[in-house]
Amino acid sequence: MASGGKSTAVSHVGKIRANNQDSGYAGAHLFVVADGMGGHAGGDVASAMTIKRITETDKPYSSAQDAQFALKSALLAANSLLADTVYEHQELTGMGTTVSAMLRVGSDIAIAHIGDSRIYLLRDGQLTQITADHTFVQRLVDSGRITPEEAAVHPRRSVLMRVLGDVDASPEIDTTVHDIRPGDRWLLCSDGLSGYVTDDKMLAVLTSLPDADEAAHRLVKESLDQGAPDNVTVVLVDIDESSDSGCNPPRTVGSAAAPLSFEPEPARRPMRLPTLLLHPLRATPPADEHFEPESEEYLDELILEDRRRARNRRIAWLVTIGLAAIAIIVALVLAYQWTQTRFFVGVDGTRVAIFQGVQADVGPIALSSVYEATDIRLGNLPNYTQKTVQETINADSLSDARDIIERLANVSE
Structure with missing residues (x-):
């Protein structure tokens, strides 16, 4: 945990994973969340190295556009650093990380984003997701093939289409500039929060707890109450009339706060019986996030697979209805036959x-x-x-x- 009054950062390993592959940073001007992927291949290494590289941008800028360029350049530099590290340490092949970062410049905020960590804005009582997930299921939602509710339980929900790592020399990074107003509350989080706590619940917490540190800890607790099989990281930034919303001194949480290590990830802790009983819908650990190339061929293949899955689901549903109808008819026939013995x-x-x-x-x-x-x-x-x-x-x-x-x-x- 880190706190600086107007901004705070909290990270928790969750209830299943043995180590924290998330990293978070709350600085004077910069705020970042990174969610490592690759499991034993070094997700914690990826997020930690990326955070350490991006924190070099935590300084004043003359304009939001300059900050936007600096963030994008830092993410690309981190991407190259990860690729070089994998080249020297082959055991880290496949590691990568998501990044959601923002730099405050006066009354504006520059944002750089890749992956499925998220940035939200709470303004005038409304919570808005600012970033778009770079996932396969989000593609399906955007194209109208599935609903957001179906995406939440889709078997391919862990497939990322864009990340930093050794998979793409020039990844596409989303960058935007947004105005800020006094009273705004900005939330950066890994999918350990957004994947298990509803937007309505996040809104209730953010609007009911004015203290940033207390609100961030409550959000993490809400995720833990849902079983929190994944790492959970929250960075919260409150905007007031002053030009300063940073954390002084800067603080780092998650894997980036620990000494950098290339040791393999220990085995996951076994799921305890109380967790299985209290959170049956979250009892099984989620599949590790992994990257797939953002190619039309791969998307077409996944879409065809999704159609086959939907068709098989319909067939299974019809078979279930048919069997249920047959069972009812048989029961009625047997019941009628019994009445004729009276x-x-x-x-x-x-x-x-x-x-x-x-x-x-x-x-x-x-x-x-x-x-x-x-x-x-x-x-x-x-x-x-x-x-x-x-x-x-x-x-x-x-x-x-x-x-x-x-x-x-x-x-x-």
Whole structure:
């Protein structure tokens, strides 16, 4: 944790991972979150090295455009640094990191972004996502193929289309400039928060807790309460009337705050039973994020796979409905057959008769019918017996029903 009054940074390893591959930084002008990928291949190394390189931009600039250029240049330089490191340490092949960074210059903020960490703006009670996720599922959402709700549980949600690392010598980096106003609250976070805490919940926390440090810790707690299988990093920046919103002295959290190490990642901690019971929907660890080239061929392949998956899901749904319908029909047939093993004595018109079935109807379907008519007239029976027959007399079997008829014949006039 780091705190400087108007800005704060918090990072937590989560409840499953053995080490923290996230890194965060809150400085005088610069604020960054990086989420490393590559697991044992060095996600923590990637985010830590990237943060250390980008922090060189934490200084005043004459314009937001200059800051924007400086951020983009720093991210590209970090990308080259990661590639050189992999060349010298082959065991780190495949490592990479997302980055969401912003530099404050007076009344403006310059942003540089790549990957699926996020920057949000809380302004006038509304929380807006400023950055766009560079993921496969976001492509599907943008093209209208799936909904945001489907994206949250999509099996390919961990596929990143853009990252820093040894995978692309010139990655495309999103850069923008935004104005800032007193009262703004800027949130930078890894997907350990955004993937497990809803926007509505984040909004509730950010609007109810004016203290930046308290709000950041509450956001992390909300993620932990959801099981937090991933690392969670939050950097929060409050804007007031002054031109200073930085953290002084600058603070670093996550893997960038620890000595740089190329040691392999230890095995994940086993999931504890209470976590399984309290968070069954988050019980299994999420698949490690990984990069796939942003090529049309690969996108077409994934889209075709997604269509096959949707088609298989529809087929499975139809088969399930069909089997359920068959089960219901079989149950109804068996139930009807059982009713036809039952008998009772009642009135058919003016005469007493033996009925097969039960005294009930299912809609227009009667579950009983006359099995055997008799010559006994209802009016020839004593008044009490007439009432009993009208209300029907259950029999244990057909022979029992005939015995009842014989007794009624003996008392008829």
